[in-house]
Amino acid sequence: MAGEKESAQDPVPLFGDRLDRTVRERKSVVAAGIDPTLAMLPPDLAELARSGPDGLHSALSDFCLGVVMAVGDLVAAVKPNIAFFEAFGLYGLTVYKSVCLAAADLGLLVIGDVKRGDIGSTAAAYASGLLDCPRPGIRRLAAIGDAGQFAREAGPLLGPHDALTLNPYLGSDSVKPFLEKGCDQGQGFFILVKTSNPSGADLQDLRLDSGETVAERVAALTRDWGGAWIGESGLSSVGAVVGATHPSELCRCREIMPSAPFLVPGYGAQGGTAADVVPAFRPDGSGAVISASRSILQAWKTENNPLDWQGAARRAAGAMNADLRSALRAAGKGEWL
């Protein structure tokens, strides 16, 4: 109890510094996407899932937690996309929560890929539900007796989350309630700037009369939003999602946002290579995590090895990190790895 009291006085490091430390300590720039579907379950778990509601819940949970445990010391973060849990309704969301808790227990950063975006008062409600979940070292700054505290004690919240992805379409007042609640608690945010999917271009690549693209404008907003929370590492609490499928835009985005952590999806199944993502990193090799989901979760299929799905996931995550480290070293950005 004395120890707890003392630690309650410590300032919580800003997210950019937490990310930088985690990546350096673990020598990994991989974020494992945890996006389960029924088709990904190995045969024994697929059979369990077919046995009914309890079986489905157990199978999803066993698979997701099994992958998190298998890759735990080879990655810096896990990034569960809540859509794949919401697909299984309320039971699925309890598995989402289990994934977050298990990853936090392993010392991994938990990036909740929730892509929330709504008007200010609604954004504050989301922030309350998604950022207030207890985690050692995060919760201690929260005020006692406020509505958030009240809600926290009322049942299981989603999380814990170290970071969330946010959608910028509703502008500043949809983002700021998250920053104001989370940044001083050590939490971070990745704003969708340039997404990895082909039709991200529909809006994000539109050219403005100022000469910028929409994505470049969002990048400038993201830089501005994060200006108040830049840590000792030089990294901000407010980062950007920029897809691996657009290497030249990774360069451009890094120019616009020199302090933003980048979360880079699209490596692997979506076509991005290690060389493609090198521009996401700062000149010293810091400042980015690269996420992959299908190539890790379904590695047992690639290996044709359904009995060792955990080993296959582990080998895929390790190979991915080795591939990225090698590309960073080749580009002169990887001496620290």
Next chain:
Amino acid sequence: MAGEKESAQDPVPLFGDRLDRTVRERKSVVAAGIDPTLAMLPPDLAELARSGPDGLHSALSDFCLGVVMAVGDLVAAVKPNIAFFEAFGLYGLTVYKSVCLAAADLGLLVIGDVKRGDIGSTAAAYASGLLDCPRPGIRRLAAIGDAGQFAREAGPLLGPHDALTLNPYLGSDSVKPFLEKGCDQGQGFFILVKTSNPSGADLQDLRLDSGETVAERVAALTRDWGGAWIGESGLSSVGAVVGATHPSELCRCREIMPSAPFLVPGYGAQGGTAADVVPAFRPDGSGAVISASRSILQAWKTENNPLDWQGAARRAAGAMNADLRSALRAAGKGEWL
């Protein structure tokens, strides 16, 4: 059972026609936003909420369902915003589900204000979880034995939903999985085009080199996405969110999207008036529902009448509809009301 088999053969009407029929039958253009916060609870329920997790769950549930029952015959739709339920974690989401079920039982359209937006494969996961929830007349088209069916039987999904709000920032492939799954099941979608919040302007008002604004470009995409699902009423299954706080843009959006149902937030607490929202309606007065949340849920505060919070909500919804009908009649768009 014979009757059930027969009804399984009937085509499900398209969402635009369902919306048009519901509005005409109920003579109401109001969508009641169900966005509960602790501060909105009347004193007796606030006390119950403070008694612990079970009490909070009961109080939230009693309040939301009480408001739905009170306004049920005066509105066309309810629009629960999932953020306000997610704020209370997994227990809160069970209340969200109760609200959807209760509203559906009353014959109201259920518009899930979820603002989802993600890449194609992830959008499909969201669509599965949010559109597959059983509801008489909706579920019957779903294929038996597919993964969706499997998941549906595995536990409570969120919903039922007649329509969802969607965020367009990720472009066509983030929207189409929803349309392809839901439109033929009678479900509809409201794409965020021009939101009611002040900083919606940050992105949505940016001027493109084509001369359009970003919001106008999204309006054109929305029109194109909905072209394949226009019902006998002339209304599409794919509509638009356009805020009441921007009357001139309501006009412009109606020009660009003549067949789109409009979901118009921002009346009341956010400042929009009945006259402001008239341009959202088509020349014959069809094609729009106007949503308000705080002015209905907190009407007991406005009336200083905590003991009759249900009556106050009912009076607020009725007064809002009367105000809108009167403005429509004054504009020559309201003969059918």
